[in-house]
Amino acid sequence: MTTPAYALRDGNSIPAIGLGTSGLDDQAGIDAITTAIADGYRLIDTAYNYGNEEAVGEAIRRTHVDRSDLVITTKLPGRHHGFDETLASFEQSRKNLDLDWVDLYLIHWPLPRVDKYLDSWRAMISLREKGLVRSIGVSNFTADMLTRLIDETSVAPVVNQVELHPYFPQAQLRAFHDEHEIRTESWSPLAKRSDLMQEPVIVELADAHGVTPAQVVLRWHVELGAVPIPKSSDAARRRANLDVFGFALASEEVDAISALSRGRLWGGDPDTHEEF
Numbered sequence: 102m103t104t105p106a107y108a109l110r111d112g113n114s115i116p117a118i119g120l121g122t123s124g125l126d127d128q129a130g131i132d133a134i135t136t137a138i139a140d141g142y143r144l145i146d147t148a149y150n151y152g153n154e155e156a157v158g159e160a161i162r163r164t165h166v167d168r169s170d171l172v173i174t175t176k177l178p179g180r181h182h183g184f185d186e187t188l189a190s191f192e193q194s195r196k197n198l199d200l201d202w203v204d205l206y207l208i209h210w211p212l213p214r215v216d217k218y219l220d221s222w223r224a225m226i227s228l229r230e231k232g233l234v235r236s237i238g239v240s241n242f243t244a245d246m247l248t249r250l251i252d253e254t255s256v257a258p259v260v261n262q263v264e265l266h267p268y269f270p271q272a273q274l275r276a277f278h279d280e281h282e283i284r285t286e287s288w289s290p291l292a293k294r295s296d297l298m299q300e301p302v303i304v305e306l307a308d309a310h311g312v313t314p315a316q317v318v319l320r321w322h323v324e325l326g327a328v329p330i331p332k333s334s335d336a337a338r339r340r341a342n343l344d345v346f347g348f349a350l351a352s353e354e355v356d357a358i359s360a361l362s363r364g365r366l367w368g369g370d371p372d373t374h375e376e377f
């Protein structure tokens with residue numbers, strides 16, 4: 102199954118859907134990620150703080166898919182913000198993954214109180230110039246934080262990975278992304294541990310299109326131009342999550358799903374949330 106891809110502002114590309122790996126650890130994680138790649142996933146999302154970069158690296162070694170066909174994302178943890186600290190942290194992630202390069206490197210959380218994300222961004226620019234990272238981006242950044250990065254360095258992130266699902270559509274931030282050629286990536290795209298899959302509008306659209314509620318939700322992300330990275334420990338559900346390019350949602354159906362908006366599901370306000 103070939104997944105469509107989007108061109109990024111830096112000349113690279115990103116698949117239109119990826120695999121989230123938070124919680125896919127140890128041998129079970131290796132097996133899940135290896136199977137997911139064999140089933141067609143080409144974008145794999147991990148982070149230093151997930152503690153599974155080694156598992157992702159082992160899955161890449163086991164797969165028969167060419168390394169250059171994969172987009173591997175990892176993220177800088179909050180405790181390693183700062184120029185030199187970022188360079189050292191990246192090197193640790195690269196060794197954990199056992200890769201010659203990382204395709205997409207993100208600042209995991211901005212930590213504005215610490216106020217070192219600009220130093221880290223400058224370090225990430227240098228990593229890209231050295232060819233150790235193909236693309237650089239951020240996660241959980243606000244429009245004001247993105248504007249600061251652009252104004253101070255003239256280098257815009259190619260991606261901002263943010264909490265995004267029908268309960269939290271982030272229309273204003275997505276509009277800012279579109280205006281600045283920043284690709285929106287959706288974390289927790291299925292609004293894990295919520296009642297989203299039982300929402301009547303989701304169930305009715307799933308019946309109308311002959312797909313599952315989760316496929317309706319993931320197609321909603323695609324219609325918005327966002328890149329969802331759903332995580333599943335189950336092979337059948339991972340394959341179903343990937344299979345969302347054989348149908349479309351009309352604009353009024355997209356709007357009906359977006360009307361479920363009610364705010365963040367967790368306390369992840371970028372201006373105050375701190376993860377180190």
Ligand SMILES: NC(=O)C1=CN([C@@H]2O[C@H](COP(=O)(O)OP(=O)(O)OC[C@H]3O[C@@H](n4cnc5c(N)ncnc54)[C@H](OP(=O)(O)O)[C@@H]3O)[C@@H](O)[C@H]2O)C=CC1
Pocket residue numbers: 120121122123124146147209240241262263287288289290291292293294298315316330331332333334335338339341342
């Ligand atoms: N940058 C950041 O700050 C953050 C990044 N992330 C990234 O986003 C990824 C995805 O987000 P995550 O928080 O894991 O949650 P998701 O929104 O992807 O939901 C995952 C949950 O949904 C279930 N699920 C998956 N597929 C289906 C399906 N087809 N039908 C029904 N249930 C399904 C999974 O259960 P099961 O496994 O049993 O299928 C799991 O419990 C993470 O793995 C991580 O990579 C997440 C949070 C923050």
Ligand SMILES: O=C(O)C(=O)[C@@H](O)[C@H](O)C(=O)CO
Pocket residue numbers: 123148367368369376
């Ligand atoms: O999973 C991630 O990448 C995270 O950053 C999480 O800790 C995230 O903050 C979350 O799950 C919020 O509930």
